[in-house]
Each structure stands twice: as C-alpha cells, then as structure tokens.
Amino acid sequence: MDTRLIELGCYFRHQAAWPTAAVFQVTAAGSDRVRVSDARWSVEPNVPLHHYTDTFGNTCTRLELPSGVSVVEYHSLATVPDAIDEAEESAPEIPAATLPDDVLVYTLASRFCQPDELGRHAWRLFADVPTGWSRVQAICTWVHEYLVYTTGSTVPTSTSVDAFSSGVGVCRDFAHLMITMCRALNIPARYAFGYLPDVDVAPNPTPMDFHAWVQVWLGDRWWDFDPRHNNRRKGRVQIGQGRDAADAAMVTTYGAPWLQLMTVTAREVVQEPTPSVPTV
Template identity: 40%
Template structure:
C-alpha cells in the first residue's frame, strides 16, 4: 500500500539560530520511498545532512532572524503488514548479545533502570520467555498511564510517568523501555509517523508518534504500549536510547514554535495521466 506523509513546522527567532533536526525518513526505509522526502525551508536556507551514531539522518541549518517554516511531503510504499510479534522460547543470555546491542540495556536520560529495577522483577520476573515478559510489560504500561496531550512534559522520565500515571506516547515508550531493560531485554526508542490506517479514525490532532523495539532471539521487534495492539503503516524517522537521541528539533538558542501540522494518509496512486509524480499531491502548501 502507499502512504502519503509529511509535516509543516514553523519557528520564530529574534536572531540567526542554528538548529539540528531529525525529521527525515530513516535510511532503513529509503528503498520504500516512491517520492522523495526532501525537507524544504521557507525562506530557503542551506541544509546539510549527516548520519549520527544510531544511523539517523540529522539535518543542520541556521534559522534566519525572524523565523522559518520547515516542510516536506512524500509517498512511501508499505507492506501493510501488522507489527511482528517476537518469537517465544527462553530469553537470550546477556553473554550472547551482540556488542552494539548492549547499550540498549543501560540506563539513559529518560529511562532510569536503577529506580524501576525492583518494580520490574517483582511484577515480571516470573515469566520465563522474553516475549511473555514484553507482553506483560506492555499490558501493564498501557493500563497504568492515562493518555492526554495536556499531560505532555519534556522533562518527564520513565519513573515520573510511573509515579504520575499520566503522559503521552513518549512516556508510554520510556516506561516500557525501562522495564524491559531492567529485565535484561534490550529496548530502543523509536519515533516517526503512525496514522489511523487500518483502525477507526481518532478525533485528535495528528502528531508524530513514539514506540519501541526490543531485541529478542537475534532480531528487533516493534511494540507500542500506548495502543497495545499491532498496527500497520509505521514510518520510522529516528531511533536511539530514548527521546534525547531522537529529538525532532534542537535549537541552539531561543526559538518559539509557532506552527505544527503532520499528515499521514493512505493513497491509491501517485501517478498522473502522464505517468509522472503529481507535484500538486506532493509539494508542501507554501510552494
């Protein structure tokens, strides 16, 4: 199936302000792109991309005095398959984990394993397989946290989310990741697009979404504690230890967010009568 997705985000600044953005589709999905997801700035500014240590595309530029609007719109092909459930069986020992996976067992800025270790083992230590432990963790987090955009707070950690019992999708992901790491299951934070595809439409503003992957039996598997059900149509943008590594934008100076919109919709075709990609369908609104 084909999905058209994109965003338009505006910032206001008083003086030229450098910015780092992780707003591109993750390189692991490049072969699925059917129309390029180039990020454009209005006004036009010089942008430069590089890969960070997690394989995310980072875009560097400087916002001119006054502000900027960032936008993109692209079409991507998706398998239409639901998130794969991890295999059952005994949990893999730490000694057998690949070296580059070990970092996803460690405490990080928003995932304080030391503060939730006892909770994790008291509640989930009796499960013998990693899959059963993850399923139990996701069920617990889904029930424990009440969702609401009014609960969004950039400083809330996994322990805070557990204590407060409220949050947004990133808080569900942080708490689930932390509990998995406490149980010696490597877990990484993911952010990207997740529209209401294959499920009833939700009457809430469209936003980017957060979920997490766990490493079980030699592979990564996707879980979502907020929705607590396999979904289709995820489009990964960035992954890392937690939201610190996947911040959508980082401004190196005062910058006020003045506009934010995201779209994700299934489409039937991106071709016009001349078999060319339709600019009307793909270009941002300001072009």
C-alpha cells in the same frame, strides 16, 4: 505482498530573534519493509541544508533558522506492506553475556529511562512471567493499562520515574516506561519514533502527530512494540531510534526560537483502481 501508499510530512513555523542553528530529525527511514520516495524539503526563507547520519544511524538535517519567521517543510511517500507489524512469539530473550556488542548500550540507564530506580518494581511485576516474547508483551500490556494517555500531562524533561509516579503521559512516556521495565530485567530496549497513520483502524480524533514506540531485542533482531496502542499496526514508518527521546528529538535548536506552529501528515493515499481495458 500487497502494499499501501502513505503520504508523510511535517510543517514547522518558527520565529527567532537571531539566526539559530537547528537539527531536524523528520526524514522517513526506508527498510526491507518500507520504500520511501519523492522526498523533498522546502525552507522559507531559503537556507542551505546539510544531511548527515548520527551515532544511532538516524538521518539528520542541519540548517540555520534565520532571524524572523521561517518555515521548514518535509514531504515524502512511503510504500508499506498491507500487513501489521511483524511478530514472532517464540523469540527468546538473550543472556547479557552473549548479546551483540552494539546492543549492550540498550540495557543501561539513560537520561529519561532509569531501570536502577524502578528495578524492584519490574522484578516484582514480571519476574514470574515466562521469559522471551511473552514477558515483553506482558510489560507492553501492563504499561498500556497502567498509564492514562493525557495530552499535555508531561513536559520535555519528564522521565520514566515521573510517568510511573503520576500514572499519566503521552506516547513518549509510554515508551520510556516500557523501556525502563525491560532494561531492569536485562532485556535490551530502545526508543523509536516516526509516522503512524490510521490505516484499517478507527480514525483518531486528535490531530496527527509524530508517534513514539519501543523496539526490543529478542532472538537476533529488534521487534516493534507499541505500549500506547498495545496492538500491531499497519503503515508504521520509522524516523529514528536511540536510548530514549533525547537521542531522537524531532528538532534540536541551539537557541530559543518560538515554535509558532507544527503539523504532521501521515495518511493513506487512496489510489483509484486502474480501469480495465476490454480486449477485442
């Protein structure tokens, strides 16, 4: 399969009144489809880094932000298939009685996803839709059409109920609302986030940022669904997953440093074709 090369990275500049413990979750995750290379960190002033894997299988990086101004940067390259996200329209829903043990947790309510609050709406909207991939895609399309993407419309504590009530949100809220509707129907769904470059799509005029989407368990595996865009994309590189955004925060600080600046890089590296060498 042909591949594309994606440059990934992020930059955080904080100012702290005193040394502040922090956990960063920005490392690109490799997979059967994605090969990550040339990963590197830069921290100014220089402080020790400690990498570990959390309960949900995410790579996390611990450090202590020093008092004053500090800069944390992460960069890597990802080789991805020249193909859109995988799909299988015949993938079935699995009854709760036979779901894998480690998948059951993704049918339950969590901090930002409350199927118990929105369950009656989910059944009203989707009870008569054919089960399996068709029903999950119907939920994805409904969320995409129901919410209006509005930068700055929500806050870090906003829930799926807030998004449902207001009708506005950012990609995080689109993901939370879709997760909630799936779980209300006993379909396991989890929150995923990472890097999503504009590959073979019209460039997005807003500044690049991290992106959140949904993974749904159908058949015997997780599948990516993106209610913000409602289409299958090229170049998606995951960072982490969890029950909702609380389990997959890009930065967690144990204090209140001021985030002065954050930038995200996710763009294709245009490679010059190798010139042919004439044979004699």
